[in-house]
Amino acid sequence: MPGYFKFLTLMAFHVFIEEKVDVAVIEVGIGGENDCTNIVRKPVVCGVTTIDIDHTSLLGSTIEEIAWQKAGIFKPGSVAIVADQTEETMRVMTSRAIERKCQLWVAPSLEAYNWPCQEIEIGIRGKHHHCNVTLAMQLSRTWLERMHEAGQLFQKDESEMRPRGSVLPGFLVPDKFLDGIRLCEWQGRNQVLKLGSVTYFLDGAHTPKSLQCCAEWYKWERERVNQPSRSKPLRILLFYCTINRTSESLLPFLKDCQFDVALFCPARLHPVLDIRSDQANLSHNEQEQSLRVEHNMVVWKQLTGEGTHAKHFDCIAAAIEEIETIKNSRGREVEVLVTGSLHLVGGVLALVQPHS
Incomplete structure (x- = not known):
């Protein structure tokens, strides 16, 4: 029996083949070079988003090592399009593209369209x-053109003649692309969920760069949703990060978000693990998770001062119950930022919005 992710990968390929899909979008699990999804010999087009430090035990501790792994999905005769990267990252990716005999371009800014x-x-x-x-628009256009499905959507492009590593031009955005951009949803990523007097801001950010982006988004979003006439809501942080990540590299980005209360819990729904639940994570034992939660709280107190109101819990349900208690006792609007782990965000959504 294959491992969990390998099993899901096999199942996905089986479903795609059986359903005779027109296009399959395959996302790697970790890295690229040695990932179990990296078995497509002739992909039409490959994409790489912004690279950050993550999964260092498997991918390497430097951005260059991680970029090398990510570029492992490049294939001979294919096209790779990447998001804007650092000079170090682009140097590695260009080298890998030459080695793999794969074309490589950079997606432009939105202003170019x-x-x-x-x-x-x-x-x-x-x-x-x-x-x-x-990046999604450039990948879509490239797929449509290479598969001769573009019709009259786009003007003739001379991209094939561009040197490796150059920035692609923008184009007149088709209405169908506009619909896709507008209707795109991703639960647990920059999601705002208002439930009575509690507003949840959910973002499964779990790397330094994504936590920085999460903090910026949260500050912007709360100003957008808060009316000037309203009294200042009580702000709560609910945080967890998994064993292979360090709260010392993540929590500093949240320090200036002006939280009144910080809550810490593991990413399990209830005190007793239900192995039948699709939220169950059997790869981490309970003691490790409990120690991690306590450590996260200690790091937060060191960042914000010992006078900070912070508590830790043994499960998500207990933390949500604490939020409800705070809401009822304070008699004011409550904002909760849930971040640090996609597993935590998924668990919170499963509890507060079970039928969505």
């Missing part, structure tokens, strides 16, 4: 998603 509307409406909030939007 000809938009048939006054205001761009993007379904997933946060300026940091702009690079994902332009």
Whole structure:
């Protein structure tokens, strides 16, 4: 029996083949070079988003080592399009593209496009998603053109003649692309969920760069949703990060978000693990998670001062119960930022919105 992720990968390929899909979008699990998804011999087009320090035990501790692993999905005769990267990252990716005999280009900024509307409406909030939007549009255009499905959507492009590593031009954005950008949803990523007098801000950010983006998005979003006439809401942080990540590298980005209360819990729903639940994570034992939660709280107190109101719990349900208690006792609006782990965010959504 294959491991969990390998099993899901096999199942996905089986479903795609059986359903005879027109296009399959395959996302790697970790890295690229040695990932179990990296078995497609002739992909039409490959994409790489912004690279950050993550999974260092498997991918390496430097951005160059991680970039080398990510570029492992490049294939001979294919096209790779990447989001704007650092010079170090682009140097590695260009070298890998030459080695793999794969073309390589960079997606432009959103300003490079000809938009048939006054205001761009993007379904997933946060300026940091702009690079994902332009990358998605360039990947889609390239797939349509290489598979001869583009019809008259785009003007003739001379991209094939561009040198490796150059920035692609924008284009007149088709209406169908506008619909895709506007209707795109990703639960648990820059999601705002208002439930009565509690507003949840959910973002499964779990790397230094993504936590920085999360903090910027949260500050912007709370100003957007808060009316000037309203009294200042009580602000709560609910945080967890998994064993292979360090809260010392993540929590500093949240220090200036002006939280009144910080809560810490593991990413399990209830005190007793239900192995039948799709939220169950059997790869971490309970003692490790408990120690991690306590450590996260200690790091937060060191950052913000011993007078900080912080508590830790043995499960998500207990933390949510504490939020309800605070709401009922304070008699004011409550904001909760849930971040640090996609598993934590998924667990919170499973409890507060079980039928979504």
